[in-house]
Amino acid sequence: MTPLENSLYVASVAPVLAIVVSTVLRPAVSARWNAILLALSGIGGVVAGAYGAVAETPFTMAVPMFYGMTIALDRFSAIFFLGISLAIAVAGLCALSQIGKHHDAGNVRMLGILGGLLVVSLQWTLLAGNIIGFVTAWATMMLAAFLLQRIVRNTAETTGLQFLAIAQVSTIAIASGLFVLSSGALFSDFGTLAYVAGQLSVTNLIVAYGLLFLGFAAAMGAFPFHRGFISAVTHVPAHIAVLFRGGLSGVALYGFIRCILFILPPLSIWYSLPVAVIGALTMLCGAFCALNEKSVQRIVAYLSVSSIGLTALMVAGAMAFQALAIYDAMNVMLFAAFIQLTINVIATSGLFLVADVIGSDLHTSGGLAKTLPKFTITTFVLLFGTVGFPPSAAFTSIWMAGSTFQAMFSSAPVAAIALLVVGILSIFLMIAAILRVIIGVFFGESRGGVDARVSEPSDAQLAPIVLLALLTFVSGFALPQLLVSIGADPLTDSAGTFNGGIVTAFGTLRMGTIGLLVLGIGGVKWYFRDSILERLPSFETIEKWRLSCMNRMSFGSKFTKLWNGALEKLRR
Amino acid sequence: MLSILLSLGHIDTLMWCEFGIIGILALGTLALHIGGTRAHRSELSVTIMGLIAIVAAVMTDNLAVLSLAFALALIAASCLALHAERAANAKARLTIMVVCGFAAVLYVIGAYLFMKLQTDVGIGSWQALSFSGVISVERMSGVLAQYALSIVGIATLASCWLWIRKSRFSSFVAGAAPMVFIIAFLRLKLVVDRVLADSGAWTNTIFLVAGVVLVAAVAAKMMFKTHAHVIKCSGVEHIGIAVFMIGAGFAGIIPAILHLGGQAVAQSGLWHAAQDTEIIRTNKTLKVLCIALYAATLGAPFSVLFVSQLIGIGYALQSHLVLGLIVFALVGVLSIIMVREALHFSYDVQPNAEPMTKHQKVLTVVLAMHVLLLFGVGGYMLTQQGIQFAVSVAQNVAAL
Known part of the structure; x- marks a missing residue:
């Protein structure tokens, strides 16, 4: 057996073993084994993904017994397999640091079984080589995700049904879209599907594209489905939240890009418009909501929604460049989207763990920087990495996308300016949101005595957070180079020459310089932190500013007033 | 005689x-x-x-x-x-x-x-x-x-x-x-x-319309119902889906028959569960079986109903795009309502640690039999032999 096959077996057998272990052993024992097996599966997956990305020919294997079902790991799916396995490994690591914490919160045994099932289905979604396999894995994944967030709630309330509705919309839309594309060949593989899709009428093509977009956008947590995503992510333990954020969003992005690049026939530039609009709305919505939230966990979740929007914008850019046959730019945008997704998963995973430690909302905390200095620095790195401060790879990703978008200014100035405005506004709001968290939680004085209750986390708890922060910190240098060095370009056969390596190298260089500068200044300022603390406005002052700004900009209430006024006029 | x-x-x-x-x-x-x-x-x-x-x-x-x-x-x-x-x-x-x-x-x-x-x-x-x-x-x-x-x-x-x-x-x-x-x-x-x-064009239309009407009517009704009423409505929904599949054309007969068989087992199991709701709520094994039964009914992978809905509606979408999408969407809505119902079964009551009575043991065996049948046959139908068997059954019917 080749190293690729070996690592793939490790990656796929480990979560199955995790399910068995959770079923058979006592919860207290199985939780540890479950976490170890998840981490092992993730590491195996990372290795398999790396081997798959550099392999000359795609790895394929027929699934014994099941009709027409094949496993396929080509270069494209291998890159995503790598990224999602990284999220699985991180989840395993997070689970290890949280053993014993969720005994009261839910059924540990079921948490282990369903967590394993979610990982298995995530992997199978990426590996499925035909329609039925993909849809089956997708439906299983959504069901496992729904049950996971239900189990933790452990009540008969119907709040979790919001996520179920999204899961249903997603599954049904994706299944319908693929079925429409298949023209009746339901058991065909993706290669045949691509051929059949090329013969479709325009109407059917539009319907199929619309359904696929709807399905994948719903699973990613894009606007207007973000509420279900937030509700799910904030009600589960941190390691499951990591799987939701990294796994579900990653697989959805993979599915959508695979359909665009490998299955659907070449699309006109107009098809990228809805993706761009939804991406921009998601980005703005996430940033706005993050600024308005009180709970740290929800703020982190909304920041990741904003990142999802940014990723969608990059994918829209890739689609536009594909339509214009500028394949180099398309590849850069796709790489940028992938980097944005991966780094955001890493950073938000760390922040979910941070939120688990703090476990408070902004209005009842404060002053943690004095009592938890190590924890504070780690959190700062993660927070700034999330919004794209150098030297995190999020910066590289934005840099790559931004420098590629420059080409749009001459051909489509209105769209370019609109995107620029949305981007700048979102980033401004996101930075405001994280500054609010920093000042609210870490600086000033305690407002509810929370700082007295929260002690510096144990080494076991702190270790994964520090590791994730380190990953965030070095990702800007390492991730793009890693992608280029494993030979991940070009993504498609028809992509032509790709100069992404040069682009990323330049981006990394500039980013590194700026990053080091920022860090240097930050370090000096931190050394003299007492003077900073004195100069900083208090949390209460910031809240006053924020509320007055929000009241002025409350589009919702203004719209409601206008709507009610119009209705009143109509009645008269 | x-x-x-x-x-x-x-x-x-x-x-x-x-x-x-x-x-x-x-x-x-x-x-x-x-x-x-x-x-x-x-x-x-x-x-x-x-x-x-x-x-x-x-x-x-x-x-x-x-x-x-x-x-x-x-x-x-x-x-x-x-x-x-x-x-x-x-x-x-x-x-x-x-x-x-x-x-x-x-x-x-x-x-x-x-x-x-x-x-x-x-x-x-x-x-x-x-x-x-x-x-x-x-x-x-x-x-x-x-x-x-x-x-x-x-x-x-x-x-x-x-x-x-x-x-x-x-x-x-x-x-x-x-x-x-x-x-x-x-x-x-x-x-x-x-x-x-003729090729069944007009008879198919009647079946198609009957199927859509049944599923739509039951979706509207089910929103305001709870407990046993939901199970009743679910039965009508599955009748509607099967009728719709038959109306979709000859190839729709295969999933329709599969669906009818699956729904027969699922409905029977659900009614048994509805008879003994209180017993099920207090017993962990029965609760898990009951949730599995509900999952199979709403088309969770790999139940028979999942396979039949996938193939049936997937086929129907080729010839009747709009109607197929409507039915698929309604199936989604109905499954959410079914889940809402299943949640009432599964939460709020602490499991009873007492040993099982004779009736509970019989109920466990009967429900387990239903669940195994639903998921076992569903898995089998995705294999080469399963698909060949389904095709041969449909050909048998057509050769009447």
């Missing part, structure tokens, strides 16, 4: 499958009926009456026998309503009147066919009403009347569902009856198509 009434000479693969499912459901029902503490002689007799009606409907290729079997099943259902609601209850009286009214309509259509059909063997004979005998009919009105029988039958079956009461008999009849009667109507449809010498 028996060989005239029942076509014993022609038992195809599908009939054996139907017998298998009916047998399993009857076994489960009887085991719980005897093992339970609420054994009533009247319920048992009604169950036997229903069993006779259903077996007759499986075996016959005679319209009159089908009509009779249907009427017998309706009478059994009304007896059940009488038993459950007490005769003094005005609602029960109304139910019985309406059910008997439907039975009367079926008789009138049967009698019309009996009197009017002109075949090689003459008017008013049993042979005139056999599926094979009617092939020589040239009069369009006879064929149309025959087809009307199936439509009224489907409507009756669907509406009758909403009056079913909590009972062991319900578990059996709710599972077996729609499967048997709709497969019988499917055979009838194929005969009509052959007589009319």
Whole structure:
């Protein structure tokens, strides 16, 4: 057996073993084994993904017994397999640091079984080589995700049904879209599907594209489905939240890009418009909501929604460049989207763990920087990495996308300016949101005595957070180079020459310089932190500013007033 | 006489499958009926009456026998309503009147066919009403009347569902009856198509519309219902989906039959669960089985209903894009409502640590049997042999 096959077996057998272990052993024992097996599966997956990305020919294997079902790991799916396995490994690591914490919160045994099932289905979604396999894995994944967030709630309330509705919309839309594309060949593989899709009428093509977009956008947590995503992510333990954020969003992005690049026939530039609009709305919505939230966990979740929007914008850019046959730019945008997704998963995973430690909302905390200095620095790195401060790879990703978008200014100035405005506004709001968290939680004085209750986390708890922060910190240098060095370009056969390596190298260089500068200044300022603390406005002052700004900009209430006024006029 | 009434000479693969499912459901029902503490002689007799009606409907290729079997099943259902609601209850009286009214309509259509059909063997004979005998009919009105029988039958079956009461008999009849009667109507449809010498374009349309209407109507109704009512509505929903699949075209017959078989087992299991809600809520094993049963009913992978819905609606989308999307969306809505119902089953009550009673043990075995059947057959149907088997069954039906 080749190293690729070996690592793939490790990656796929480990979560199955995790399910068995959770079923058979006592919860207290199985939780540890479950976490170890998840981490092992993730590491195996990372290795398999790396081997798959550099392999000359795609790895394929027929699934014994099941009709027409094949496993396929080509270069494209291998890159995503790598990224999602990284999220699985991180989840395993997070689970290890949280053993014993969720005994009261839910059924540990079921948490282990369903967590394993979610990982298995995530992997199978990426590996499925035909329609039925993909849809089956997708439906299983959504069901496992729904049950996971239900189990933790452990009540008969119907709040979790919001996520179920999204899961249903997603599954049904994706299944319908693929079925429409298949023209009746339901058991065909993706290669045949691509051929059949090329013969479709325009109407059917539009319907199929619309359904696929709807399905994948719903699973990613894009606007207007973000509420279900937030509700799910904030009600589960941190390691499951990591799987939701990294796994579900990653697989959805993979599915959508695979359909665009490998299955659907070449699309006109107009098809990228809805993706761009939804991406921009998601980005703005996430940033706005993050600024308005009180709970740290929800703020982190909304920041990741904003990142999802940014990723969608990059994918829209890739689609536009594909339509214009500028394949180099398309590849850069796709790489940028992938980097944005991966780094955001890493950073938000760390922040979910941070939120688990703090476990408070902004209005009842404060002053943690004095009592938890190590924890504070780690959190700062993660927070700034999330919004794209150098030297995190999020910066590289934005840099790559931004420098590629420059080409749009001459051909489509209105769209370019609109995107620029949305981007700048979102980033401004996101930075405001994280500054609010920093000042609210870490600086000033305690407002509810929370700082007295929260002690510096144990080494076991702190270790994964520090590791994730380190990953965030070095990702800007390492991730793009890693992608280029494993030979991940070009993504498609028809992509032509790709100069992404040069682009990323330049981006990394500039980013590194700026990053080091920022860090240097930050370090000096931190050394003299007492003077900073004195100069900083208090949390209460910031809240006053924020509320007055929000009241002025409350589009919702203004719209409601206008709507009610119009209705009143109509009645008269 | 028996060989005239029942076509014993022609038992195809599908009939054996139907017998298998009916047998399993009857076994489960009887085991719980005897093992339970609420054994009533009247319920048992009604169950036997229903069993006779259903077996007759499986075996016959005679319209009159089908009509009779249907009427017998309706009478059994009304007896059940009488038993459950007490005769003094005005609602029960109304139910019985309406059910008997439907039975009367079926008789009138049967009698019309009996009197009017002109075949090689003459008017008013049993042979005139056999599926094979009617092939020589040239009069369009006879064929149309025959087809009307199936439509009224489907409507009756669907509406009758909403009056079913909590009972062991319900578990059996709710599972077996729609499967048997709709497969019988499917055979009838194929005969009509052959007589009319067309590809079934207009008969398909009627099935399609009937399917969409049933699913849409039940979705609207189900939103405001809870507990046993949801299970009833779910039964009608699955009838609607199967009818829709049949209407989608010849290839839709394969998933439709699969769906009917799956829904028979799922409905039976759900009704057993509904009978013992309190017991299930306090027992962990039963709770897990019950959740699995609900998951299978709403089409979780790899249940039979998942496979059939995927293939059936996937196929329907090719020829009827809009209707297919509507049905698929409604199925999604209905599954959310079913989950809402399942949540009430599974939370808020602390499991009881006491050892299981005899009845609980029997219930565990019966529900486990249902769950295994649903997921086992679903997995099998995704294999090479499973697909070949499903295709051969459909070809068997078409070769009537």
